[in-house]
Amino acid sequence: xxxxxxxxxxxxxxxxxxxxxxxxxxxxxxxxxxxxxxxxxxxxxxxxxxxxxxxxxxxxxxxxxxxxxxxxxxxxxxxxxxxxxxxxxxxxxxxxxxxxxxxxxxxxxxxxxxxxxxxxxxxxxxxxxxxxxxxxxxxxxxxxxxxxxxxxxxxxxxxxxxxxxxxxxxxxxxxxxxxxxxxxxxxxxxxxxxxxxxxxxxxxxxxxxxxxxxxxxxxxxxxxxxxxxxxxxxxxxxxxxxxxxxxxxxx
Amino acid sequence: xxxxxxxxxxxxxxxxxxxxxxxxxxxxxxxxxxxxxxxxxxxxxxxxxxxxxxxxxxxxxxxxxxxxxxxxxxxxxxxxxxxxxxxxxxxxxxxxxxxxxxxxxxxxxxxxxxxxxxxxxxxxxxxxxxxxxxxxxxxxxxxxxxxxxxxxxxxxxxxxxxxxxxxxxxxxxxxxxxxxxxxxxxxxxxxxxxxxxxxxxxxxxxxxxxxxxxxxxxxxxxxxxxxxxxxxxxxxxxxxxxxxxxxxxxxxxxxxxxxxxxxxxxxxxxxxxxxxxxxxxxxxxxxxxxxxxxxxxxxxxxxxxxxxxxxxxxxxxx
Numbered sequence: 001x002x003x004x005x006x007x008x009x010x011x012x013x014x015x016x017x018x019x020x021x022x023x024x025x026x027x028x029x030x031x032x033x034x035x036x037x038x039x040x041x042x043x044x045x046x047x048x049x050x051x052x053x054x055x056x057x058x059x060x061x062x063x064x065x066x067x068x069x070x071x072x073x074x075x076x077x078x079x080x081x082x083x084x085x086x087x088x089x090x091x092x093x094x095x096x097x098x099x100x101x102x103x104x105x106x107x108x109x110x111x112x113x114x115x116x117x118x119x120x121x122x123x124x125x126x127x128x129x130x131x132x133x134x135x136x137x138x139x140x141x142x143x144x145x146x147x148x149x150x151x152x153x154x155x156x157x158x159x160x161x162x163x164x165x166x167x168x169x170x171x172x173x174x175x176x177x178x179x180x181x182x183x184x185x186x187x188x189x190x191x192x193x194x195x196x197x198x199x200x201x202x203x204x205x206x207x208x209x210x211x212x213x214x215x216x217x218x219x220x221x222x223x224x225x226x227x228x229x230x231x232x233x234x235x236x237x238x239x240x241x242x243x244x245x246x247x248x249x250x251x
Numbered sequence: 252x253x254x255x256x257x258x259x260x261x262x263x264x265x266x267x268x269x270x271x272x273x274x275x276x277x278x279x280x281x282x283x284x285x286x287x288x289x290x291x292x293x294x295x296x297x298x299x300x301x302x303x304x305x306x307x308x309x310x311x312x313x314x315x316x317x318x319x320x321x322x323x324x325x326x327x328x329x330x331x332x333x334x335x336x337x338x339x340x341x342x343x344x345x346x347x348x349x350x351x352x353x354x355x356x357x358x359x360x361x362x363x364x365x366x367x368x369x370x371x372x373x374x375x376x377x378x379x380x381x382x383x384x385x386x387x388x389x390x391x392x393x394x395x396x397x398x399x400x401x402x403x404x405x406x407x408x409x410x411x412x413x414x415x416x417x418x419x420x421x422x423x424x425x426x427x428x429x430x431x432x433x434x435x436x437x438x439x440x441x442x443x444x445x446x447x448x449x450x451x452x453x454x455x456x457x458x459x460x461x462x463x464x465x466x467x468x469x470x471x472x473x474x475x476x477x478x479x480x481x482x483x484x485x486x487x488x489x490x491x492x493x494x495x496x497x498x499x500x501x502x503x504x505x506x507x508x509x510x511x512x513x514x515x516x517x518x519x520x521x522x523x524x525x526x527x528x529x530x531x532x533x534x535x536x537x538x539x540x541x542x543x544x545x546x547x548x549x550x551x552x553x554x555x556x557x558x559x560x561x562x563x564x565x566x567x568x569x
Contacts, residue, residue, distance in 0.1 A: 017314075024308045024317075027324050028301035029536070031544025033332050033345075036301070040325035044318060051314050068313050092547045149557060150550025157546070242312035242370055249428050251312040251370070251420075 004181035005119070006061055007080060010070075011178070011224060012109075012122075013053030014081035016129075017071060018232070019102060020046035021239055022089055031092050038139055042099070045132040052125040072243035076232045083223040084168040086232045090161070093147050093154065097161035100140035104201050105172045105194075106133045112188040119187060141205045148209025155210065162206075163214045170219025173198070178224070266467055271397035274340035282466055285459065286396050287341050289468065291348045294334035295359035299352075299533050301327045303367040304376060312370055319416050320373060326409045333402040340398045353538045361519070362445050364527030371424055371431075371438035377417015379439075379446040379484065385410050386480045387450065390470035399468075418487065425491045432492075439488065440496045447511075448519045450477040481509050 023043035030036035051067050058065040065073075084102055089095045110133050113119075113126035147158040173195040182188040189197075206213060222228065242251070258277040265272060272278055301324050308324060311317035335345045351357040362380050367373070388410065391403040424435040451457055451473040463469035481500075488495050499512035521527065 021309060024321055027308055027321065028298075028305040028328075029540040029543075031540070031547035033298065033328055033335070035544075035547075036328040037325055037332070040321055040328065044321050044325065047314065047318050047321065051318070054314075071314055072312075092544065146554040147547070147550050150553040151546070153546050154550030154553075238309050241310050246312075246428065246430060249312075249431055251316055251423055251427075 002181075004178050006057060007178045007224075008182060008187070009053050009057035009060070009122070010080040011082075013050050013057060013070070014079050015085055015102075015106070016046040016053065017050035018079070018081040018235065019085035019099075020044075020050060021235060022085065022087075023095070023099075025089055026095065035092075039095075042136050042139065045129075045136065049125065049129045049132070052128075056121055056125070068243070072240045076228050076236055077226040079223075079226065079228065079232060079236070081223055081232075082168070082171050083220060083229050084165065084172065086223070086229060086235060087165070087168065088231055091157065093158040094161045094165070096140055096143040096147065097158060097165055099136070100144045100205070101165060101169055101202065102172075103133060103137040103140045104198055104205075105169075107137050107201075108194055108197055109188055112194075116186050116188075118185045122187070144205055144211070145209045148206070148211045158209070159211050162211055163216075166214040166216055167218060167220045171221040171223060174219075174221050174224065176224065266395050266465075269395075269467070271400060272395050273397045281462070282468075283341055285463060285466070285468060286399065287338055287343055289463075290334055290338040290341075290399055291343070291351070292358050292360075294331050294338060294348065295352045295357055296363065297327045297331035297334060299359045299363045299537060301331075302533055302536055303363055303365070303529075304373060306367050307370060307373050310370070311373075316373075316420070323377070323413050323416060326413065330406045330409070333405065334399075337398040337402045349541065353534070353541060355525070355534065358523070360449065361522040361527060362449050364522050364530045364533060365441070365445055366529050368441075369434050369438060371421070371434040372442070374417050374420030374424060374435060375438035375442040377413050377415075378421050378487070379417075379442050380449065381410050381414040381417055382484065383446045383449040383480050385414060386476045386483075390476075391468075393467075393470060395467040421491055421493075425493065435491070436493050439493050443496050444514065444518075445522075447477055447480070447514055448522075450474070450480065452516070452519075478508055481511050485509050 020043045023039050026039045027036060030039055054067040054070045058067060058070055084098060087098060110126045110130040113122055114130045116123055144158065147154040173191040175191045179191050183190045259279060262278060304320060304324050308317065308321050311320050335348060338348060339345065385407060388403055388407050392400055392407055394400045421435050424431040454460065454472045454474045457473050460469060460472060485495065497512045501510055503510045
């Protein structure tokens with residue numbers, strides 16, 4: 001199979017897997033019981049998406065690798081998730097803003113992927129993921145509005161979250177050979193087009209939340225090529241510990 | 252006075268004829284207080300219980316195991332929510348119940364004050380702790396207070412899935428490598444006695460039992476349920492090829508039950524009164540989560556108030 005398709009599957013799978021791993025750290029520590037349930041639920045959906053994409057990636061590459069081989073036996077340099085999703089949870093506002101920026105992107109990406117007919121397996125997984133992502137996007141957008149519009153303290157905090165996370169959003173729309181492959185085959189819209197749609201949707205929410213878009217033009221990239229932040233290696237060390245300690249064991 | 256006597260008579264008649272007491276029915280104060288204590292303790296146990304298993308979600312050894320564990324811990328949060336809601340039907344609110352928990356005034360199941368040290372603990376908790384919980388909880392589906400009984404129907408369905416996933420983890424470990432099987436035996440050794448303690452003190456020293464039995468909040472005695480649990484677990488341990496850490500455990504032909512050794516009640520007393528391995532840490536974690544969430548809850552409330560105000564201004568203008 002061609003490597004662009006493989007890279008696409010890894011991006012989809014790894015984005016979902018790493019964000020799920022981060023969200024699952026919240027389980028039992030949320031600001032209210034309802035949020036423990038919501039964040040765990042979103043983590044579960046993302047984990048399901050990750051499993052489908054990684055299983056498909058493993059099946060297509062012909063090396064007999066399972067979802068677990070791909071999740072547990074790759075090093076951080078082999079992961080292809082965006083940097084945004086691997087960043088530490090921070091406070092609830094940081095987590096919500098990270099989720100919001102990602103959800104709005106994931107929504108657009110899945111809308112394209114669910115509608116195309118070039119790769120039917122990906123379309124099927126994306127159709128299911130799209131339904132889930134609609135709920136995730138609604139949840140995170142509502143919280144961005146609550147926190148932005150809520151108290152002075154929450155407004156300040158969530159604006160700060162946006163300012164900090166902003167530099168990691170450029171990578172979601174960074175053009176390269178994989179995005180060209182996607183555009184040329186009708187899998188996903190051209191990154192520029194996707195970005196302007198994304199800006200339009202996030203602006204609607206940010207406006208209602210009385211938050212302002214950061215002016216920074218500089219963007220931090222690297223995740224799609226396996227050059228991650230320092231945080232990913234720790235995340236993987238924790239996630240992969242048993243597979244490394246007991247190689248080949250079945251659980 | 253006469254009226255209260257009549258009400259009590261009617262209440263007793265309801266209980267005697269196995270009808271459900273509902274939120275708006277008259278009930279004796281002591282019945283209400285007992286239920287609030289029991290249901291809130293149960294709710295607290297669910298949310299504190301999320302912590303020992305939550306401890307392994309990020310390290311689950313396969314994606315399937317991770318999904319199952321995450322779903323399970325999420326279920327516990329859901330149980331907490333039903334149970335706090337059931338308690339609220341008795342005239343208390345979640346905030347004050349949580350406050351009592353955070354101030355150390357309310358109890359929760361002591362089992363969650365033990366640490367989860369290996370992956371096998373996820374198996375042992377599901378198999379034994381959830382198994383013991385089911386023994387305790389199935390009779391509650393028929394308890395006399397309607398809202399509690401109905402919450403428990405759903406809780407028990409999910410608990411039975413939890414128990415099976417725990418047993419499955421143990422089975423996989425026992426069919427695995429030598430190290431995995433040792434891990435399973437070690438977990439059984441550590442969780443067995445605390446699981447037996449989950450049924451509470453022996454019948455002769457159980458302080459709330461008699462009245463609760465009379466009110467049909469409780470249907471079976473602590474010792475009866477504990478015996479059932481032992482009888483159920485022994486063949487399961489045999490199937491796994493594991494040894495229950497009790498040298499006095501043996502089949503008693505005459506009684507048709509397993510005899511088992513004495514429980515170390517001094518350990519039970521210590522953990523109940525705050526001196527278990529994780530009591531301080533569990534409570535501190537809950538308090539921290541609550542405190543860290545304060546600004547979030549305040550923001551949500553402030554936003555809701557603003558929305559309501561904007562709405563009423565709009566209505567006024569129109």
